[in-house]
Amino acid sequence: MTTSNRHLRQGWWTLFIFLTLGLGLETLHGFKIGWYLDADVEIRRLMFTLSHAHGTLLALVNIGVGLTIRCVEGFDLEKNVSGALIWGSLVLPIGFLLGGLFIHDGDPGLAVFLVPVGGFMLLYGVGCAAKELSKQLKP
Amino acid sequence: MTDLSTPPNPVKRKYFPSSWAGRCKLISIIWGLLLVGGWLFNTNWKSETPANRPIQTLKEDYSSAVTCRSCHPGNYASWHASYHRTMTQVASKQTTASDMDGLELTDDGTDYRIDLVGDSYFVRSKMEGRAESEFSEPREIVLLTGSHNLQVYWLETGKQRTMEQFPLGYFIAEKKWAPIEQTFLVPPSAKQVSSRGEWNAGCINCHVTVGRSQPVGDRVFDSSVSDFGIACEACHAGGREHIERNRDPLHRFSLHLSDKKDQTIANPANMDGPTASLVCGQCHSIWSFNNAAAASKLDTEGAAYRPGDANMELRTVVQPFSEDSATRHETLKEYGTSFWSDGQIRVTGRELNGTMASPCFKGGEFSCLSCHDLHPDKTDEKSLASWAKDHQMGVGMNTDQACLQCHEALAVNIPEHTHHVSSSSGSRCYNCHMPHSSYGLMRAIRSHQITSPTVRESIDHGRPNACNLCHLDETLAWTADKLNEWYGHDIPALEQDDHELSAGAKWILKGDAGQRALIVWAMGWAPAKRASGYEWFYPYLIIQLNDPYAAVRFVSWKSLKSLPGFYDFSYDYTITDDAKQKAACDQAYWNWWLKVRDSRHVYQEKTVLQPSGSFRQDTFQRLLKERDNREIYLIE
Numbered sequence: 001m002t003t004s005n006r007h008l009r010q011g012w013w014t015l016f017i018f019l020t021l022g023l024g025l026e027t028l029h030g031f032k033i034g035w036y037l038d039a040d041v042e043i044r045r046l047m048f049t050l051s052h053a054h055g056t057l058l059a060l061v062n063i064g065v066g067l068t069i070r071c072v073e074g075f076d077l078e079k080n081v082s083g084a085l086i087w088g089s090l091v092l093p094i095g096f097l098l099g100g101l102f103i104h105d106g107d108p109g110l111a112v113f114l115v116p117v118g119g120f121m122l123l124y125g126v127g128c129a130a131k132e133l134s135k136q137l138k139p
Numbered sequence: 140m141t142d143l144s145t146p147p148n149p150v151k152r153k154y155f156p157s158s159w160a161g162r163c164k165l166i167s168i169i170w171g172l173l174l175v176g177g178w179l180f181n182t183n184w185k186s187e188t189p190a191n192r193p194i195q196t197l198k199e200d201y202s203s204a205v206t207c208r209s210c211h212p213g214n215y216a217s218w219h220a221s222y223h224r225t226m227t228q229v230a231s232k233q234t235t236a237s238d239m240d241g242l243e244l245t246d247d248g249t250d251y252r253i254d255l256v257g258d259s260y261f262v263r264s265k266m267e268g269r270a271e272s273e274f275s276e277p278r279e280i281v282l283l284t285g286s287h288n289l290q291v292y293w294l295e296t297g298k299q300r301t302m303e304q305f306p307l308g309y310f311i312a313e314k315k316w317a318p319i320e321q322t323f324l325v326p327p328s329a330k331q332v333s334s335r336g337e338w339n340a341g342c343i344n345c346h347v348t349v350g351r352s353q354p355v356g357d358r359v360f361d362s363s364v365s366d367f368g369i370a371c372e373a374c375h376a377g378g379r380e381h382i383e384r385n386r387d388p389l390h391r392f393s394l395h396l397s398d399k400k401d402q403t404i405a406n407p408a409n410m411d412g413p414t415a416s417l418v419c420g421q422c423h424s425i426w427s428f429n430n431a432a433a434a435s436k437l438d439t440e441g442a443a444y445r446p447g448d449a450n451m452e453l454r455t456v457v458q459p460f461s462e463d464s465a466t467r468h469e470t471l472k473e474y475g476t477s478f479w480s481d482g483q484i485r486v487t488g489r490e491l492n493g494t495m496a497s498p499c500f501k502g503g504e505f506s507c508l509s510c511h512d513l514h515p516d517k518t519d520e521k522s523l524a525s526w527a528k529d530h531q532m533g534v535g536m537n538t539d540q541a542c543l544q545c546h547e548a549l550a551v552n553i554p555e556h557t558h559h560v561s562s563s564s565g566s567r568c569y570n571c572h573m574p575h576s577s578y579g580l581m582r583a584i585r586s587h588q589i590t591s592p593t594v595r596e597s598i599d600h601g602r603p604n605a606c607n608l609c610h611l612d613e614t615l616a617w618t619a620d621k622l623n624e625w626y627g628h629d630i631p632a633l634e635q636d637d638h639e640l641s642a643g644a645k646w647i648l649k650g651d652a653g654q655r656a657l658i659v660w661a662m663g664w665a666p667a668k669r670a671s672g673y674e675w676f677y678p679y680l681i682i683q684l685n686d687p688y689a690a691v692r693f694v695s696w697k698s699l700k701s702l703p704g705f706y707d708f709s710y711d712y713t714i715t716d717d718a719k720q721k722a723a724c725d726q727a728y729w730n731w732w733l734k735v736r737d738s739r740h741v742y743q744e745k746t747v748l749q750p751s752g753s754f755r756q757d758t759f760q761r762l763l764k765e766r767d768n769r770e771i772y773l774i775e
Contacts, residue, residue, distance in 0.1 A: 040213020040517070104395040106210030107388075 003082050004069035010086050011062030018055030018093065025052055040105075047100025047108050051093045058089030058122070065129065075136040077129055085125035092118025191295035192229070192281035192302060193339065193362035198349050198441055200377030204370035207378065210385070214371075217514045220523035221531065223369035225286035227346045231258045234283060236290045236311045246306050246318050247330075253280075262294060262305060280305065282338070282367075284346050288312070288580045289322055293338050298359045304334035310581075317713050321689035324578060324656055324773040327715070336360055344437070345422035348373040352438040365441075374418050374513065376405040376445040405447040407513075412506040413495075417456075418446040419507045420491030425477060425484065426454040456491060458482070476653065476771045481600045483588050485653060487579025488775035493588030499545070509544070510536040542568040558625045564666035565609065574605035575661065578653055579775035581693050583660035594619040595631050601654060601767075603646060608661050611643025612671040612746055618642070640758070643671065644747045647679050648762035652688040652771040659683050659691060663698025673702055675746045677731045678754065684710060685717075685724045688771075692720075699727070704735030 001009075025048055028036040036045055065085060069075055077085070095114025102109035156162050188194055197203060204224075208215040218224055228234040232255060240255035248267045252274060253260050261277035282293040282302060292305040307316045320329050339360035343350035348366035355361045365372060372378055381404040385391050394401055400409055407415040420426075421444055428434040433453035436443065443452035459470035459482040471478055477486050484492040490507070499505040512519070512533040515526045519534045529537060543550045559565030571592055575583035590596075592605035594615050606618045615637035622628040636645055646658045661667045662676040676698070683695035692712040699705045708727065714720055732752070742748040747758050 038213065039216030042212040104391075105214075106212060107391055107395060110392060110396070 003077050004066045007062045008066035011059045011066060014055060015059035018052055018059060022052045043103050043106055043108055044100040047096045051096035055093035062089055072136055075133055081125050081128040084121040088118045088121030088125055193300050193364055196363040198365050200379040201349060201365040201372050202379045202382055203366050206382060207371045214514045217523055221527045222287040226369050227284050227367045229367060230280045230283045236309055244307055244316055296335055300362045301336050301360045302338045304337060321713050324652060324688060324690035326770040327687045349441040351441045354438055374407055374446055378404060407508060412504045414449060415506040415508050416491055416494055420456060421451060423489060424456045424491035425474060425489045426456050428454055479600045479602045485577055486773050486775045487577050487584040490587035493586055497589035499589055510541045539568045571605045574608050576602050576657060578656050578773045581690055583657045598631060603657055607642035609667050609670045611661055611667055612641045614638055614640060614745060615642050639745060641746045649765050651767040651769060652691055653773050656691050656694050659695040659698050663701040674740050675742055675748055681724055681727045681731060685720045
């Protein structure tokens, strides 16, 4: 599978998953579920909201990456860069999601430590992609 | 000459620096602008430190409740819903319980007018009946205390941060203004001479978190507090170290993932019974300063006590239970009528005195938190508002479960222990072991000294026993027989009246003001109405509308309103004119006699009533003559 296809497939599926999560969160709101809405679980609500927002946004980023590869002639990503983008955009929102599942008073669960891991993977991936794209766009 | 037919060459502007040095410079400028913007945004240019009331200044290790919110939103929310938070508030349109704009009140020969200016209320006063032009200069209502039953207002005095009490308080449920001296059980002759500095010198000790009176002259104060109301750090001690230490996420997660307790903050839930109880008892007790130097230190520095300490440092809980009768007598003398003559506390708000004297307390594990949750449990399905109104009881703790959590064996066969059927209110642990024999907030309150009912407590100390607080129609002799038959109590020597007259009727007619208040309250209490039959309560509650004590009149009115035919009964208990009071009584009496009374009902002789329901005048008058008219002050 080409890099472009891999990002497009990843992007659209994660977009589906995190939009579904958003719908789930709306449902929790709709039925006023205390497990999600009570003041003492405020951190859970924040973590889930961040997971939904980041997951959706990063899905769009992956779609954008896939389309950019197709549009810009000669532009492609190395395997490790592509992997960093794909895994980073999974690890970061999943960190938020799992961190919100098991909380400690005002703190999220231990899984929240996946967030900075995913964040650094994304930074690396986006930085390398920007550099490579700049090379290709040089007049 | 300029050729206007051709446009000039466009100048290529560089919006983004091409060199790394330039980019860094640009980023630095943006960051700088953001920082300045943030600082400007966070600075409240309008706020000025008020000079006419106590202010919030943090003390040493204190950091205020708002800081706790970010990490403990649930606990913050439950505290926010509690009446502890609103015990003292800065007065404003939002915090007062009623709209007072344009309100006109009269008390003790003075007319008052309250007006809203901006967000604040201002009071003007003049001698009653004088012209509008004689109103005094307006004074701002700067602070208020209470938000549950009664709201009391404090005025600026022009003497630094010293305040003076507005002479009328507002009953929230009743939507009624009343002179302050009629909001406590005090003799009708009691009159407040001056309340200037009273809040600063007295109320500040308990109605805020770490208050410092800071006297600067004769009844002039420069008072400050760590938090208005009873906030997080009143129970958890200063949180600054806790906050600093827990900024480190690794430290926090090491605590989350282990059984270790956070040593940087006090948590009553982790303390032994007496230590945890003292956290509540620092306010909910009758205490005295250890000496004059301690009082002075508290005035200037605030309480030295920190939750978790084994004693109150500068203060001591007063317990008049000394074996030495002279010492006990002296203590009781000093604290007036706040205690029954056996040393049991009889006012509310001082629950630790009762709790400490309870047998349960001696085990070392029992504490206020055995029954009360200061933050509701996750399994508590009540709303925060209901939990707050329900005295912050733990889940199931307003049932027998409160006692059965330790006394498990009794759960097997409750009627065997209570001699009442399981569903009877006589089988509820609270009703026998924590009866409504304390008074405060214009009603009877459950005693927090856990005891078993005896007839001796009634004949020796005048305290209505639990049995007769429900069986108001029965005699003390009846109770003595039952306690003898069921529990083997000795039968004490009793007066003739105690063999012949209902204990409830006798206490109302002959008792002191405190006893009368308890009995008229019990007459509005559903279990007593069921056990005693409420038909005979009417004439008693009606005559008590003419009681010399305003508080007794108030409680009688409330109980009367709980009886059929009087649900909408309107009566102004604050009237001090005896003729008007008697007229209101007469009207209520005839209303009962002609419209409400069931003429077929046969009233019992022991209730000092004729079979028709009129008073047995000879006994009625004799008991009234024998009434205990000593002055009673029950100030919670």
